[in-house]
Amino acid sequence: MTEFVDFVLTEVAPALNQGLVASLELILPSAFFGVLIGLTAGALRVYGSPLVRRLTDTYVSLFRGTPLVVQLYFWYFALPYVHVGEFALVLSPFAACVLGFSLCSGAYQSEYVRGGLLSIRKGQLKAAQALGMTAFQAVTRIVLPQAIRRAFPGCGNEIIYLIKYSSLASIITVNELTGIGRGIAKATFKNTETYLVVGLYYLALVTVATLALRWAERRFSIPGFEYQEE
Secondary structure, X not given: OHHHHHHHHXXXXXXXXXXXXXXXXXXXXXXXXXXXXXXXXXXXXXXXXXXXXXXXXXXXXXXXXXXXXXXXXHHHHHHHHOEEOOEXXXXXXXXXXXXXXXXXXXXXXXXXXXHHHHOOOHXXXXXXXXXXXXHHHHHHHHHHHHHHHHHHHHHHHHHHHHHHHHHHHHHHOOOOXXXXXXXXXXXXXXXXXXXXXXXXXXXXXXHHHHHHHHHHHXXXXXXXXXXXXX
């Protein structure tokens, strides 16, 4: 036991702390852009023109229907070979991960937002327009705030998933928690001890995120539909 503790404190923890910073640098912007994309795509899928709805449905089907690993490989390895004239877009590993995570997360989050929007009675939209609001004002000021609150548990759950599948960043050379843990395991041959600690790091991240999301869910709950403690 003493040997395990010494190994964790001297070799594993210092390196994984650096990996933790890298993971957070991936997760935070990806979560932000994922929510933003999800809100936009979800609203367009409900209130957009037929062409816009078709395009956003295609986006969602594409990113929900293909593995995230394949998407990351495309953004990092395949995209540089797609030439527009003389130009090719080459992304850094970090940029490819944030782009891939954001687009994939946004596709899933748009489903929750779409469901939230469809759960709001159409009479509210008509009543707002009868009071002189434009359709855009009615959606953004009346319908969307309610829909976001109803979609919040699902969107929060997608953020939890994002924390866990951020570990895939290591496959395109980003040294986040999993990548650094793999390097330590290969160098020391202590796979059990290393991956046990890596798992605990992810568990801690998910636990903190879950508590924060539960607080936010209570804070912004719809009056009359407050979060109920079991």
